[in-house]
Amino acid sequence: MERHPLPFACTTNLADSLxxxxxxxxxxxxxxxxxxxxxxxxAFRRFFGIEAPALLAREERLTAGDFAVVAGRAAVLGLxxxxxxxxxxMAEVAAKPEGKARPIGxxxx
Numbered sequence: 733m734e735r736h737p738l739p740f741a742c743t744t745n746l747a748d749s750l751x752x753x754x755x756x757x758x759x760x761x762x763x764x765x766x767x768x769x770x771x772x773x774x775a776f777r778r779f780f781g782i783e784a785p786a787l788l789a790r791e792e793r794l795t796a797g798d799f800a801v802v803a804g805r806a807a808v809l810g811l812x813x814x815x816x817x818x819x820x821x822m823a824e825v826a827a828k829p830e831g832k833a834r835p836i837g838x839x840x841x
Contacts, residue, residue, distance in 0.1 A: 733757050766793045776817075779803045785818045791825060798824040 733740055734757055744750070747761070755761070767775065769789045776784035779799045788794070802820045811817055 764795065766795055775799045776814075780806070780812075780814070780817055782812075782814050785814045787815075788818050788821065791822060793825045793828060794821060 742758070747755075747763070772788050772791065772794055773784045775794075775796060776782070776788070776799070780803065798821055802817060802824055805820060806812070806817060811820065
């Protein structure tokens with residue numbers, strides 16, 4: 733990784749599980765947090781071209797990836813109603829694991 737001639741990026745949902753020797757090899761470590769209400773409003777306008785329903789203000793785990801998935805689904809299903817789109821976003825959040833880390837690497841029997 734250190735000798736790669738071009739920028740090199742990796743992503744994980746399990747950064748806390750990385751070996752410290754591995755983590756030291758990355759020059760930048762960026763953590764993306766869930767969106768604040770102002771960001772949700774901007775993303776809703778950007779992805780769907782309409783204002784976000786107020787019920788999304790209470791949603792604390794939305795990410796840009798959720799919007800991308802729902803925008804694709806909405807295009808296929810022909811969804812345009814703000815409340816239906818908000819429902820799809822909340823379903824996307826509800827489908828996320830509750831932070832349960834799965835073991836990675838080799839395990840003994």
